Amino acid sequence: MSNATKQLSLGTGDHASKFKLDADNLFIERDADKKWPKVNVPTQNVLWAGIDKGTFELSVLAKKKPTSPLSLIHVTGAVADADKAAATAFADAIMAAAYPALPRQRRLKIFVNPKSGPGKSVALYRKRIEPIFRAAKCQIDVTFTSRGKEAQEIAAKLPLDKYDVVVLMSGDGLLHEVANGYAMHAEPAKAFRIPFAPIPSGSGNGLAINLLGLNDAKDISMAALNVIKGRPMDIDLFSFVQGGKRHISFMSQSMGLIADVDLGTDPLRFMGSQRFIVGFIYEVIRHKCAPFKVHIKVAQSDKRKMVEDMFAARAQAQAEFAALASAAAPDAPIALTSPAEGQGEGAATGLPELKYANESADGEGWVTIDGPLMYLFAGKGPYVGPDLLHFPASIPTDGLIDVTLQERKGRIAMLKLIDGAERGGHYWLDSTKYYKAYAYRVEPYTNKGWLSIDGEVFPLEPFQVEVHQRLGRVLSMHGFFQLEFDAPPVKL
Numbered sequence: 172m173s174n175a176t177k178q179l180s181l182g183t184g185d186h187a188s189k190f191k192l193d194a195d196n197l198f199i200e201r202d203a204d205k206k207w208p209k210v211n212v213p214t215q216n217v218l219w220a221g222i223d224k225g226t227f228e229l230s231v232l233a234k235k236k237p238t239s240p241l242s243l244i245h246v247t248g249a250v251a252d253a254d255k256a257a258a259t260a261f262a263d264a265i266m267a268a269a270y271p272a273l274p275r276q277r278r279l280k281i282f283v284n285p286k287s288g289p290g291k292s293v294a295l296y297r298k299r300i301e302p303i304f305r306a307a308k309c310q311i312d313v314t315f316t317s318r319g320k321e322a323q324e325i326a327a328k329l330p331l332d333k334y335d336v337v338v339l340m341s342g343d344g345l346l347h348e349v350a351n352g353y354a355m356h357a358e359p360a361k362a363f364r365i366p367f368a369p370i371p372s373g374s375g376n377g378l379a380i381n382l383l384g385l386n387d388a389k390d391i392s393m394a395a396l397n398v399i400k401g402r403p404m405d406i407d408l409f410s411f412v413q414g415g416k417r418h419i420s421f422m423s424q425s426m427g428l429i430a431d432v433d434l435g436t437d438p439l440r441f442m443g444s445q446r447f448i449v450g451f452i453y454e455v456i457r458h459k460c461a462p463f464k465v466h467i468k469v470a471q472s473d474k475r476k477m478v479e480d481m482f483a484a485r486a487q488a489q490a491e492f493a494a495l496a497s498a499a500a501p502d503a504p505i506a507l508t509s510p511a512e513g514q515g516e517g518a519a520t521g522l523p524e525l526k527y528a529n530e531s532a533d534g535e536g537w538v539t540i541d542g543p544l545m546y547l548f549a550g551k552g553p554y555v556g557p558d559l560l561h562f563p564a565s566i567p568t569d570g571l572i573d574v575t576l577q578e579r580k581g582r583i584a585m586l587k588l589i590d591g592a593e594r595g596g597h598y599w600l601d602s603t604k605y606y607k608a609y610a611y612r613v614e615p616y617t618n619k620g621w622l623s624i625d626g627e628v629f630p631l632e633p634f635q636v637e638v639h640q641r642l643g644r645v646l647s648m649h650g651f652f653q654l655e656f657d658a659p660p661v662k663l
């Protein structure tokens with residue numbers, strides 16, 4: 172679209188509506204509307220514009236104040252015969268600006284977990300999310316889950332040519348189900364090309380925070396906008412192998428104090444994310460060690476270098492992401508389900524092979540740690556919840572998993588880990604060991620305790636995890652994980 176400003180006026184007198192469109196924003200002025208007399212929105216927030224049976228129709232998401240959540244606004248106006256050509260051209264210009272090389276009217280498979288978090292997801296979906304999808308003229312197929320693994324079973328048989336996006340309104344549990352449903356599909360690799368997009372309604376909501384940012388993840392309408400306007404972003408996923416059985420992990424694995432906080436506080440779901448803080452304090456008071464040995468296939472352990480690599484990767488990814496809109500022709504939008512980078516249409520249809528299952532832990536690059544530890548916590552994505560930036564060096568597609576180990580310290584020192592946890596302050600502590608790894612292997616010394624895989628309960632038995640680069644796909648309006656994290660000043 173040209174950078175020249177375009178304008179449209181409809182109606183007369185007190186009922187006149189005026190519209191002005193420039194390269195980045197749409198301005199709406201309607202004196203008769205006492206609640207929203209003037210609206211100024213970025214074109215990204217435009218859901219639809221068009222002419223239907225002589226009526227100009229416009230739907231946008233706008234904020235009353237900078238700190239307000241997004242509200243859905245519909246604007247309509249009769250178009251005189253003499254104005255139809257101009258109104259149609261203006262609506263077309265709005266849509267071109269609102270969907271730069273983006274597919275419109277996306278076909279959505281939606282899962283809503285009525286029991287996630289505080290249990291308000293169904294009401295929120297009906298009141299706030301579904302109207303946004305319908306305003307964008309998306310095709311909707313919704314399932315309100317009624318039992319565990321229902322989403323997994325549906326994902327395992329999903330007709331892959333029928334949907335563009337799988338939307339999950341829940342915490343992180345349904346994401347785990349869908350990932351493992353994809354793995355069970357007759358064509359797993361093709362299934363994983365259908366991006367999943369979270370709408371946060373659980374306690375942790377880690378993936379939603381990583382894709383939207385801390386502030387935007389508080390507004391489920393912004394998550395809905397990401398479903399409509401997000402571009403495909405590949406991410407690494409993990410194979411978790413235990414007792415000869417293979418599962419897919421999309422986010423994290425933990426044992427020791429972190430798993431106790433995650434799974435042991437399940438009865439406190441009504442508290443939202445505050446349950447994790449209460450659980451952490453309780454577990455620090457208990458001060459229990461996690462008895463296990465861990466073998467890590469290490470790629471990097473220099474904390475400063477890992478942060479430098481993260482910032483460099485973010486800058487490159489965001490530049491590439493921004494170029495997509497201008498590079499593609501408006502009438503040839505990007506494909507949401509195209510093969511991953513480096514893969515052609517003829518790529519393998521099965522799951523990736525396991526590379527490290529039979530590799531000796533005494534081999535090159537492996538490090539063994541066997542000592543008094545409070546927890547093991549490994550994963551992908553910087554935030555695991557709104558109050559914990561645990562993996563600040565995480566990169567979506569580096570082919571590595573971030574593995575952290577916390578040495579046992581006194582209770583006071585452990586409680587201080589809470590201070591600055593939302594900013595990743597613990598990252599720089601000497602007692603927090605942080606590795607970039609290709610794979611890792613754990614040998615517990617006891618079977619009593621919790622093992623959490625993406626927040627799901629698994630038996631505390633030996634297991635191995637390895638990374639599959641770019642196996643997964645999500646939607647993002649940014650092109651990289653969203654976080655606020657700074658390296659400390661260089662010591663002279």
